[in-house]
Structures are given as C-alpha cells and as structure tokens.
Amino acid sequence: MAKKKNTSEFPxxxxxxxxxxxxxxxxxxxxxxYIGGKWVKPLSKKYFKTINPAxxxxxxxxxxxxxxxxxxxxxxxxxxxxxxxxxxxxSERAKYMYRIARxxxxxxxxxxxxxxxxxxxxxxxxxxxxxxxxxxHFFYYAGWADKLEYAFPNRKVSPIGVAGQIxxxxxxxxxxxxxxxxxxxxxxxxxxxxxxxxxLTALKLAEVIHDAGLPDGVVNIVTGYGDTGAxxxxxxxxDKIAFTGSTNVGKIIQxxxxxxxxxxxxxxxxxxxxxxxxxxxxxxxxxxxxxGIFFNQxxxxxxxxxxxxxxxxxxxxxxxxxxxxxxxxxxxxxxxxTDIGAINSRxxxxxxxxxxxxxxxxxxxxxxxxxxxxxxxxxxAPTLFTNVAQSSIIVQEEIFGPVLTIQxxxxxxxxxxxxxxxxxGLAAGVWTDKxxxxxNVTTKLRAxxxxxxxxxxxxxxxxxxxxxxxGFGREGGLHGLSAYVKQNEYGTVRSVENV
Amino acid sequence: MERLEVxxxxxxxxxGKFPRTESGxxxxxxxxxxxxxxxxxxxxxxxxxxxxxxxxxxxxxxxGRAAFNRGQILYRIAEMLEARRGQFMDELQQQGSTRAxxxxxxxxxxxxxxxxxxxxxxxxxxxxxxxxxxSSHFNFSVHEPMGVVxxxxxxxTSLIGFVSMMAPVIAGGNTCVAVASENLPLCAVTFSEVxxxxxxxxxxxxxxxxxxxxxxKPLTTHMDVNAVAYSGSKEVFTEIQQDSVxxxxxxxxxxxxxxxxxxxxxxxxxxxxxxxTTWHPIEDIGGxxxxx
Numbered sequence: 128m129a130k131k132k133n134t135s136e137f138p139x140x141x142x143x144x145x146x147x148x149x150x151x152x153x154x155x156x157x158x159x160x161y162i163g164g165k166w167v168k169p170l171s172k173k174y175f176k177t178i179n180p181a182x183x184x185x186x187x188x189x190x191x192x193x194x195x196x197x198x199x200x201x202x203x204x205x206x207x208x209x210x211x212x213x214x215x216x217x218s219e220r221a222k223y224m225y226r227i228a229r230x231x232x233x234x235x236x237x238x239x240x241x242x243x244x245x246x247x248x249x250x251x252x253x254x255x256x257x258x259x260x261x262x263x264h265f266f267y268y269a270g271w272a273d274k275l276e277y278a279f280p281n282r283k284v285s286p287i288g289v290a291g292q293i294x295x296x297x298x299x300x301x302x303x304x305x306x307x308x309x310x311x312x313x314x315x316x317x318x319x320x321x322x323x324x325x326x327l328t329a330l331k332l333a334e335v336i337h338d339a340g341l342p343d344g345v346v347n348i349v350t351g352y353g354d355t356g357a358x359x360x361x362x363x364x365x366d367k368i369a370f371t372g373s374t375n376v377g378k379i380i381q382x383x384x385x386x387x388x389x390x391x392x393x394x395x396x397x398x399x400x401x402x403x404x405x406x407x408x409x410x411x412x413x414x415x416x417x418x419g420i421f422f423n424q425x426x427x428x429x430x431x432x433x434x435x436x437x438x439x440x441x442x443x444x445x446x447x448x449x450x451x452x453x454x455x456x457x458x459x460x461x462x463x464x465t466d467i468g469a470i471n472s473r474x475x476x477x478x479x480x481x482x483x484x485x486x487x488x489x490x491x492x493x494x495x496x497x498x499x500x501x502x503x504x505x506x507x508a509p510t511l512f513t514n515v516a517q518s519s520i521i522v523q524e525e526i527f528g529p530v531l532t533i534q535x536x537x538x539x540x541x542x543x544x545x546x547x548x549x550x551x552g553l554a555a556g557v558w559t560d561k562x563x564x565x566x567n568v569t570t571k572l573r574a575x576x577x578x579x580x581x582x583x584x585x586x587x588x589x590x591x592x593x594x595x596x597x598g599f600g601r602e603g604g605l606h607g608l609s610a611y612v613k614q615n616e617y618g619t620v621r622s623v624e625n626v
Numbered sequence: 627m628e629r630l631e632v633x634x635x636x637x638x639x640x641x642g643k644f645p646r647t648e649s650g651x652x653x654x655x656x657x658x659x660x661x662x663x664x665x666x667x668x669x670x671x672x673x674x675x676x677x678x679x680x681x682x683x684x685x686x687x688x689x690g691r692a693a694f695n696r697g698q699i700l701y702r703i704a705e706m707l708e709a710r711r712g713q714f715m716d717e718l719q720q721q722g723s724t725r726a727x728x729x730x731x732x733x734x735x736x737x738x739x740x741x742x743x744x745x746x747x748x749x750x751x752x753x754x755x756x757x758x759x760x761s762s763h764f765n766f767s768v769h770e771p772m773g774v775v776x777x778x779x780x781x782x783t784s785l786i787g788f789v790s791m792m793a794p795v796i797a798g799g800n801t802c803v804a805v806a807s808e809n810l811p812l813c814a815v816t817f818s819e820v821x822x823x824x825x826x827x828x829x830x831x832x833x834x835x836x837x838x839x840x841x842x843k844p845l846t847t848h849m850d851v852n853a854v855a856y857s858g859s860k861e862v863f864t865e866i867q868q869d870s871v872x873x874x875x876x877x878x879x880x881x882x883x884x885x886x887x888x889x890x891x892x893x894x895x896x897x898x899x900x901x902x903t904t905w906h907p908i909e910d911i912g913g914x915x916x917x918x
Contacts, residue, residue, distance in 0.1 A: 263760070280752055280892065281891070281892070282893075374874075377874070378871045378872075378874065381867070381870075381871045381874065382867075382868055382871045385864050385867035385868045385871070386860065386863070386864030386867060386868075393874070395874075550873065565906070569902075569904050574902070575900060575901065575902060575903065576902075576903050576904075576905075577903070577904045577905070578904075578905045579904060579905065579906045580906060580907055581763065581905055581906065581907050584759075584761065584763060584905050586757070586759035586760055586761065586765070588757040588758050588759050588760075588765075589757045589759050589765050589767075589903055589905070590757070590767050590901050590903050591903070592901070594772075594900050595852070595873070595874065596873060596874045598874065599874065599876055601901050604755065604757050604767065604903075605755055606755070606767060606901050614893065616888055
C-alpha cells in the first residue's frame with residue numbers, strides 16, 4: 128500500500144552512478160603481521176581472505192596469527208615499552224603522535240576508500256566521519272602526552288605497560304584510533320587485533336605508523352579470528368585489555384582476566400532508546416531517527432534501535448519516517464549517493480534476517496522500504512517494526528542492523544521507565560523543544576551518552592562508553608585517559624593514629 | 627547489690643528497619659579473651675535479597691537529592707557518631723582494642739564522615755568537564771552514581787574500615803548493602819542506629835552480619851547490584867570478579883589500611899560513579915556558529 132502511495136505522490140528520482148575512484152589506493156595481495164616494526168610472516172603459516180561485502184570479491188589475503196605470533200607481538204611491545212616508549216620524554220611521544228595524525232590526514236581518501244571496500248560502509252560516511260574522526264583522535268590525544276598530570280588532580284600518573292586491544296568491524300579504523308591514541312599518549316605500548324572481516328585499514332595504519340618512524344614495537348598489529356584475540360587476552364605479559372564488541376565476548380574476557388590483575392575497559396552492546404516527545408520538531412526528529420538507526424547500516428553499538436514516540440504524534444512520525452525510509456538509497460558503498468551500504472558479512476546478514484523473522488513470528492508489524500537491492504553482495508532494506516512490546520525479543524536484543532522497533536508512550540515518567548528497562552546502558556536520545564524536559568529526561572536515562580535533539584554525534588574530546596551491561600570505562604576526552612594510566616599518590620602516607 | 631547489666635540484642639538493618647535475620651540463625655564471634663561478643667545475626671541469602679530490594683527502592687530518592695542535601699546528611703551522621711563516642715569506644719574495647727586505640731579509631735571515623743560530607747557537592751565539579759567538540763554542540767560530562775553497591779567491609783577493623791568504604795559510596799549518591807566484618811561486627815551494627823537517627827532515608831545503607839563465605843555469592847551474583855567493593859584476600863576477590871561478570875558489575879578491590887590518612891580521597895568516590903556525556907546542538911543561523 129505504502130509503495131503505491133509513494134510512487135504516485137513522490138516520483139522516484141534516478142541518480143546517475145557517482146562512484147568514488149579506487150585507482151589511487153594501494154593494496155597488497157597479501158598482508159603479514161606488523162610486529163616489532165617489521166612485516167613478518169605468521170608462525171602459523173596461515174592466511175585468510177578478506178572480502179568486499181558489496182560484491183563478495185577477495186580484497187587481500189591476511190595473516191592468521193596464532194598464540195606464538197601473539198607472544199612474539201607482546202614481547203616486541205614489552206621490549207619497546209621497557210627500553211623506549213615509557214622512558215621517552217612525553218613531549219617527544221606527543222610529536223610522534225602528531226606526525227601519525229598528519230600522515231593519516233594526507234592519506235585520508237585512501238583510508239576512506241579502503242574502509243568502504245572492506246567494511247561495506249558508504250563512502251560518504253567513511254570519508255566524512257570515520258577517517259577524519261580517526262585522524263583527529265590521534266591529534267587530540269597527542270597533546271595529552273605531556274599534560275597528564277593536569278588530568279588527575281592530586282595524582283602522579285605513570286603508564287600501565289602493554290595494552291592488548293581488540294576491535295570490532297563496524298568502525299575499523301576509528302576503533303583502532305580510539306584504542307591506540309590514548310594508550311600511546313599515556314606511554315603504553317600496544318598489540319592490536321582488528322576484526323577478521325575488516326583488517327585492511329588497521330594494516331594501512333601500520334604503514335603510516337611505520338612511515339612516521341614510531342620506534343619498533345610500540346604498535347604491533349596482529350590479524351586473525353577470535354582465537355587470536357583470546358591469545359592476547361590470556362597472555363600473561365599483557366597488563367591491560369581494551370575490547371570493543373559484543374556483550375557476550377566482553378563477559379568471557381572479563382571472566383578470563385579475573386584474578387590476573389589485568390585492567391580492562393569494555394565497550395559492548397547496546398539497545399539504545401530514541402525518544403520523541405510530542406513537542407519535538409518532527410522533521411528534525413525523523414532525520415535523527417534515520418541517522419540513529421540507519422547510520423552505518425545500523426552496525427553501531429549506540430544505534431537508536433528502540434524508538435519511543437509520544438502517542439499524540441505517533442501516527443504522524445511513523446508516516447514521515449516511512450516516507451523518509453523510502454527515499455534512502457541502498458547499494459554500492461563506493462557510490463557517493465548511497466545512504467545505506469552493504470551489511471558487513473554474510474554471517475551478520477544472516478543474524479539480521481534471523482531477527483527479522485523472529486519479529487514477524489512474534490506478531491509485530493513489519494515495514495520495509497521499497498528500495499531496490501543489488502543482486503550480489505550482502506544487503507538489507509531499512510526495516511521497522513510496530514506492534515511490539517517491551518518483552519519482544521527484537522525489542523530486547525541487539526540486532527546490529529538497519530532494524531528499528533517502535534513503541535509509543537503517554538507520559539515522560541512512563542518513557543523513562545521503558546527506556547531504562549534494559550540490561551544495556553550505552554546511549555539514548557531525546558527530542559523535545561522544552562529545555563526543562565530535556566534535562567528531566569537526560570538526567571534520568573541510565574546511559575553513558577545522551578543526545579538531546581541530535582543523535583550519533585562523536586568527537587575525540589567527548590567521552591564515550593556505557594552503563595550496566597554495555598561495558599565500563601570511557602573512550603575519548605579527558606576521561607578516556609584514565610584507562611591507560613596508573614595513578615600514584617604524592618607525598619608520604621600518614622597514619623591517622625599518629626596525627 | 628550490683629545492678630544487672632542490660633545486654634543488647636544485635637540486629638541487622640534493612641530498609642531503615644531493624645529485623646533479626648529472617649533465617650533465625652545466629653553466630654557467636656569471640657574476642658581475644660575468648661568471650662563471645664553476643665548472638666550476632668547469621669544473615670542468609672534471603673536477607674541479602676531483601677536488602678538489595680530496599681537499596682534499589684531508596685536509590686531514586688537518594689541519587690535525586692541535591693548534592694548539598696546529601697552533604698548535610700553525611701555531616702549529620704558524623705554529629706550523631708560524635709554523640710555516641712563512648713558507646714563505640716566500649717564496643718571497640720569489647721572486641722579487643724585498647725582504650726587509646728579505640729578513641730583514635732572513633733575520632734578517625736567521625737573525621738572521615740566530615741571529609742566526605744564536604745565532597746558531596748564538589749566531586750562533580752572536579753571530575754566533570756565541558757568538552758570542546760569540533761561541531762556546534764554543547765557537550766558536557768558529569769558523574770552519576772552507579773546504583774546499588776555491595777560492600778564487604780574490612781575484616782580487620784570494626785568501625786573505620788566500614789565507615790571508610792561506605793561513606794564515599796553514599797556521598798556519591800549510591801545506595802548500598804554492606805556486610806560487616808565477620809569477627810568484629812559490633813560497630814557496624816551499632817552504626818545502623820547512628821544512621822537511623824541522622825536523616826539518612828531508610829534503605830540507603832543496609833547492614834548485614836554473618837559469614838562472608840555465605841554472603842559473597844548471593845550479593846555478587848545478584849542481577850540488581852551494580853558494583854561490589856571488597857577489602858580482603860585476592861582469592862575471594864577473584865571469585866567476586868568471576869561472579870560479577872553475570873551482569874558486569876563494577877568490582878573494586880581495596881588492599882589498604884583504612885586507618886591511614888590516604889584512605890580517604892576523591893577517587894574512592896569516583897570508583898562508584900559512571901560518566902554521562904550529554905550533547906545538545908547550538909542554534910546555527912546563517913552559519914554564525916558558536917561553541918563551548
């Protein structure tokens with residue numbers, strides 16, 4: 128029904144293809160491990176392929192690091208930590224990091240194209256969001272290196288040691304920057320494992336790091352699957368684990384390091400509420416809903432996947448939203464007109480389809496935009512479900528795809544309670560024109576990031592991270608430093624008894 | 627004829643009320659001279675659950691109070707403790723302390739409460755930030771309490787460890803379920819009477835006595851507890867860490883002498899805080915943007 132209405136009232140525009148060129152990028156056929164400042168063949172002797180999810184073509188072969196390879200990387204990181212990086216003047220550390228930021232900026236377009244090829248992410252987003260934010264993250268944290276004593280009142284700080292860092296496939300380069308930059312600024316060395324489906328930009332980052340002349344072993348990149356990550360987590364000489372990924376794996380990691388004294392920060396899943404009050408500017412709110420759930424194909428841990436609309440405006444918002452969804456272009460990630468690119472992997476597409484099926488079986492009403500999907504590659508049309516309940520599986524569990532659930536509410540207290548009724552607590556959004564209502568809601572939402580009259584904004588200066596089962600620790604800003612420093616007291620300790 | 631002393635019945639403290647344990651059980655910790663301290667409640671997992679329910683119920687009100695008000699209430703706790711110095715000194719001596727040591731411990735506990743009373747309306751200013759983001763947004767980060775915190779008080783002291791672990795937790799707007807030192811439980815029990823007369827809403831601090839080995843599991847596996855503070859052995863802490871994974875409780879292990887001057891600081895409040903970052907756009911008319 129909606130299809131017919133839209134085609135009659137709003138004629139479909141045809142856009143000429145506007146693909147970003149791939150001619151200037153440099154990709155090797157095969158990537159080894161970056162350990163101790165050198166590209167080394169994996170002791171495992173194994174490689175795996177990374178593909179372009181938009182057309183399933185192989186982009187490169189990538190080394191599959193085993194326990195021995197990880198051990199080698201940790202040893203290189205330890206050596207660099209002991210001998211060079213922890214001893215270097217902090218102002219010199221800063222200059223290396225500034226240099227990395229600049230070299231990344233110079234090659235920004237190459238990074239963006241490779242990111243889109245490897246992750247299925249649309250070029251507009253990798254070019255305008257992922258890559259600039261990644262560069263800026265290094266630039267931001269570079270300046271902290273020689274100013275750490277200002278960040279922690281009444282404390283001296285020192286680095287922790289070797290940081291093992293495991294990152295996901297949704298923002299591959301950005302997550303690498305989020306992990307590496309604060310670690311280096313504070314004087315730690317790093318062993319980083321990118322996700323198996325998106326290793327390429329981390330490997331390109333290794334090239335930049337190499338070109339920047341960063342001392343050997345300060346950053347080591349080991350590629351592989353979950354067992355490679357487990358080898359990092361379980362390595363006795365790793366002092367700190369930083370993980371971004373699913374809540375399930377986060378819990379496994381937290382359990383594995385119990386009793387080891389390893390520090391951890393976990394940035395895990397979410398099922399974030401996006402709340403539309405009846406006085407909200409509805410057109411802006413609809414843009415915010417679209418950005419909240421369809422940004423990066425919905426592969427966003429803080430995606431606004433649970434929409435709450437106040438009853439009085441619910442019909443209108445849903446109608447506007449459907450109309451807006453119909454105008455979204457799903458297709459070639461490299462095309463500059465594309466709004467929604469490819470789902471990251473066959474496995475993830477299967478997961479999304481599984482949840483869509485669950486939603487239908489639960490009796491929810493589904494709407495999918497009437498867009499055309501490419502015939503090859505992994506794609507999913509923007510999807511929304513109405514007639515869902517708090518207890519619906521698709522309302523409770525993270526889908527990590529372009530699937531939105533919509534619920535309605537009457538009062539502010541009601542929606543706060545519904546929004547908080549989740550084991551997660553990563554992010555939330557609220558749309559209203561009334562200032563006092565904004566703060567009533569934002570102070571009561573149990574989430575680490577709250578966007579009022581906006582959604583999915585990120586900045587190196589802005590701390591990011593969750594409450595409850597969305598993990599702990601913050602990344603970004605001053606607060607992101609504390610995960611990478613030991614705090615020590617000034618002066619001598621007095622016994623109260625002797626005062 | 628000598629007057630017969632009236633003995634005290636030691637109770638637990640849940641939701642502002644003083645029940646005995648629902649289990650009806652008791653234990654008799656001994657002091658150094660081999661004398662039983664009394665029939666102390668041997669709290670059960672059901673007591674833990676009741677205490678968590680009370681703590682959760684109190685959380686909304688307590689975390690929503692003005693920081694200034696929380697500061698006044700913590701100050702009031704110190705006032706009440708000051709007024710009962712003698713009672714606490716007696717109990718400390720009953721549990722093996724010398725008079726001089728007992729007096730110092732009580733003094734330190736009072737001063738510690740005053741210290742945290744003063745932090746209530748300051749830590750957010752010191753720890754928070756306005757973040758200079760590159761886009762046209764007002765962006766700020768503030769600290770918020772984690773929620774319900776489980777506390778296993780220091781085993782080696784009766785009063786100062788308990789107060790030092792509890793005060794920063796409630797100063798930061800959390801509510802708590804605190805398990806008293808197993809062998810030195812008297813001061814924690816009596817402290818509940820101080821709390822009860824100090825304008826502290828019922829349920830903000832709940833105090834249980836009993837066997838740590840029995841209470842660790844129900845408290846650390848409870849799905850409505852947000853964090854756990856533990857002062858004691860590494861082995862038990864490892865178990866706490868593992869159990870806490872269930873709902874990703876934040877866990878803190880303290881290995882410090884709570885009688886030391888450094889056993890009070892801003893970071894003990896921060897350990898039980900979450901950072902919330904809020905964004906709002908700044909109006910942009912004709913490209914004339916502004917930032918913070």
